[in-house]
Amino acid sequence: VTQNPNLVTLDAIHAxxxxxxxxxxxxxxxxxxxxxxxxKAESLHPIGAFKxxxxxxxxxxxxxxxxxxxxxxxxxxxxxxxxxxxxKKLGIQCTIVMPDNSSRVxxxxxxxWGADVRLVKAAMRASxxxxxxxxxxxxxxxxxNSLAIMAGTGTIGLEILKQCPDARFVTAPVSGGGLIxxxxxxxxxxxxxxxxxGVEPELANDAQRSFRAGRLVALSPDxxxxxxxxxxxxxxxxELPFANIKVFVRDIVTVTEDEIRQAMRxxxxxxxxxxxxxxxxxxxxxxxLGLEREKTVAILSGGNVEAGLYASIIGA
Amino acid sequence: VTQNPNLVTLDAIHAxxxxxxxxxxxxxxxxxxxxxxxxKAESLHPIGAFKxxxxxxxxxxxxxxxxxxxxxxxxxxxxxxxxxxxxKKLGIQCTIVMPDNSSRVxxxxxxxWGADVRLVKAAMRASxxxxxxxxxxxxxxxxxNSLAIMAGTGTIGLEILKQCPDARFVTAPVSGGGLIxxxxxxxxxxxxxxxxxGVEPELANDAQRSFRAGRLVALSPDxxxxxxxxxxxxxxxxELPFANIKVFVRDIVTVTEDEIRQAMRxxxxxxxxxxxxxxxxxxxxxxxLGLEREKTVAILSGGNVEAGLYASIIGA
Numbered sequence: 304v305t306q307n308p309n310l311v312t313l314d315a316i317h318a319x320x321x322x323x324x325x326x327x328x329x330x331x332x333x334x335x336x337x338x339x340x341x342x343k344a345e346s347l348h349p350i351g352a353f354k355x356x357x358x359x360x361x362x363x364x365x366x367x368x369x370x371x372x373x374x375x376x377x378x379x380x381x382x383x384x385x386x387x388x389x390x391k392k393l394g395i396q397c398t399i400v401m402p403d404n405s406s407r408v409x410x411x412x413x414x415x416w417g418a419d420v421r422l423v424k425a426a427m428r429a430s431x432x433x434x435x436x437x438x439x440x441x442x443x444x445x446x447x448n449s450l451a452i453m454a455g456t457g458t459i460g461l462e463i464l465k466q467c468p469d470a471r472f473v474t475a476p477v478s479g480g481g482l483i484x485x486x487x488x489x490x491x492x493x494x495x496x497x498x499x500x501g502v503e504p505e506l507a508n509d510a511q512r513s514f515r516a517g518r519l520v521a522l523s524p525d526x527x528x529x530x531x532x533x534x535x536x537x538x539x540x541x542e543l544p545f546a547n548i549k550v551f552v553r554d555i556v557t558v559t560e561d562e563i564r565q566a567m568r569x570x571x572x573x574x575x576x577x578x579x580x581x582x583x584x585x586x587x588x589x590x591x592l593g594l595e596r597e598k599t600v601a602i603l604s605g606g607n608v609e610a611g612l613y614a615s616i617i618g619a
Numbered sequence: 620v621t622q623n624p625n626l627v628t629l630d631a632i633h634a635x636x637x638x639x640x641x642x643x644x645x646x647x648x649x650x651x652x653x654x655x656x657x658x659k660a661e662s663l664h665p666i667g668a669f670k671x672x673x674x675x676x677x678x679x680x681x682x683x684x685x686x687x688x689x690x691x692x693x694x695x696x697x698x699x700x701x702x703x704x705x706x707k708k709l710g711i712q713c714t715i716v717m718p719d720n721s722s723r724v725x726x727x728x729x730x731x732w733g734a735d736v737r738l739v740k741a742a743m744r745a746s747x748x749x750x751x752x753x754x755x756x757x758x759x760x761x762x763x764n765s766l767a768i769m770a771g772t773g774t775i776g777l778e779i780l781k782q783c784p785d786a787r788f789v790t791a792p793v794s795g796g797g798l799i800x801x802x803x804x805x806x807x808x809x810x811x812x813x814x815x816x817g818v819e820p821e822l823a824n825d826a827q828r829s830f831r832a833g834r835l836v837a838l839s840p841d842x843x844x845x846x847x848x849x850x851x852x853x854x855x856x857x858e859l860p861f862a863n864i865k866v867f868v869r870d871i872v873t874v875t876e877d878e879i880r881q882a883m884r885x886x887x888x889x890x891x892x893x894x895x896x897x898x899x900x901x902x903x904x905x906x907x908l909g910l911e912r913e914k915t916v917a918i919l920s921g922g923n924v925e926a927g928l929y930a931s932i933i934g935a
Contacts, residue, residue, distance in 0.1 A: 328647070330647075331644070331646075331647050331663060333663050334665050336665045336666070336667075337665075337731065344663075346891040347647060347649050347660075347890075347891065347892075349650050349652045349653075350652070351652075351891045408888070415653065568926065571893060571926060571929075572724070572926060574663075575662040575663065575667050575892070575893040575922030575923070576663075576891070576892070576893065577887060577891040577892065577893060606891030607891070610884065610887060610888060610933050610934060611934050613887070613930075613933065613934075614929075614930040614931070614933050614934025615930070615934065617926050617929065617930050618926060618927055618929075618930025618931065618934065
């Protein structure tokens with residue numbers, strides 16, 4: 304029995320799986336033909352990203368009173384869409400604070416799902432979210448620094464254990480750590496033979512630095528903003544994800560921008576799936592580690608990419 | 620009990636489902652958010668197309684002696700890859716005759732799976748296949764005019780009935796008719812409330828003409844060669860598929876080249892899937908018929924498209 308209250312328990316992950324099942328479909332593991340790597344296609348959710356799992360688990364965990372008050376979140380992208388979508392399905396009022404440099408497709412999708420979107424300067428997103436929560440008595444839905452979110456993302460791990468029980472490696476992108484925190488907790492506590500490895504852009508390697516230093520290391524938003532992987536620009540891991548990463552993750556490696564683009568091209572040609580740049584990072588890491596012939600699952604975390612950018616990368 | 624020996628029986632389709640199950644994974648139905656349309660993602664098979672179903676069912680139905688002799692097929696694309704892939708997995712010698720104007724990705728993939736590829740002028744493909752079969756005692760694997768192939772494609776219908784039992788419409792592309800022949804036989808004989816509708820490019824509408832005339836009508840390869848949908852250029856339905864289409868299909872409609880390109884863009888943006896032009900035709904038809912708000916499944920038949928062509932379409 305785990306004593307550290309910051310760790311995500313298997314019980315919490317199994318409870319999340321049961322709770323979100325009516326709303327979230329299992330995603331397939333699609334072979335990257337002809338390698339031994341499978342892509343866990345989280346891009347195939349209705350909002351095109353894994354964030355739907357944590358959002359539903361968090362919203363379904365609210366009490367009646369909290370649901371009536373409504374929710375608020377800040378996000379540049381997939382968390383925004385996920386909370387908006389889940390709130391709409393559950394009939395909860397939803398406000399989303401988005402930085403004014405958010406990707407257009409993510410902004411439009413968030414509006415589509417009926418959220419009250421507030422555009423602010425990037426530096427103001429957290430403070431605006433807190434102010435709105437205070438003034439309007441809204442419940443803040445954290446993007447990653449939350450046990451409820453990580454229990455939700457942990458359900459990806461349960462599905463992998465069922466779909467590909469003989470996996471040897473699982474690679475996942477790292478941003479705030481909500482994805483890999485829950486995922487690694489699910490896998491390491493169920494089958495410690497499987498190694499969970501985090502992957503970051505070289506240009507936004509705060510998690511790798513933190514992992515190696517054993518304490519949280521932050522980059523500046525100007526630094527992390529350099530990577531094409533717009534979903535991985537969070538400049539520092541959350542404390543709760545970091546607690547889980549330290550215990551359950553084997554290592555964190557980095558990839559170059561060119562390796563990210565090349566992984567996007569291979570996902571297109573060899574799996575007929577669409578990855579946003581952040582969504583291709585886990586495959587880029589698996590390829591860099593030479594895992595093509597190993598039984599490996601790379602998390603394709605999302606597929607929300609502007610058509611023009613995507614076309615320019617795959618047509619290159 | 621069906622008396623017409625040209626019709627695909629439900630028994631044959633259920634037998635095919637059991638036979639191919641160890642080799643062919645179920646494909647998901649991915650929502651085209653935010654419409655009511657789901658895409659049956661046949662692009663997610665290891666060879667990127669539905670043809671894997673018929674190929675495995677045909678090869679698994681061969682006797683020991685036939686397996687030892689080896690197989691030959693002619694195809695410009697997805698059938699070639701499918702037969703090559705299935706033969707490799709089953710340890711059967713495989714020769715594929717391909718027209719010298721075949722798509723490069725399909726040619727390379729067919730070679731990758733170990734087939735002995737013979738490139739010939741397009742007009743010579745059938746005769747070369749027959750000559751090789753005669754000279755080298757090979758078993759010909761028909762691309763569509765075969766009950767074994769249609770029983771294999773019928774398994775798509777069984778999966779739809781299970782995954783989306785409240786579907787009202789199913790749309791599918793029509794080329795030689797092997798896909799829609801088996802699919803419609805499975806669905807119409809299980810739940811006749813569901814309407815199966817074929818979709819063709821306007822520029823290759825031989826099946827629509829045949830359907831309306833009640834007899835086979837052929838176009839010339841020069842005519843059907845005009846469409847971007849390279850998988851749908853077969854100039855005439857097979858006789859066996861036509862027999863099933865006449866009984867089990869509700870109607871056949873056509874779409875323009877622009878509508879095909881637009882459907883490819885929507886599949887990219889709203890479902891994060893990749894469709895080759897032929898693979899987007901069924902969605903184009905569903906959209907043209909105004910089925911966005913109906914419970915509809917459109918068959919995304921394949922995702923094998925040259926990166927440059929795909930980029931030029933989705934970036935437009």
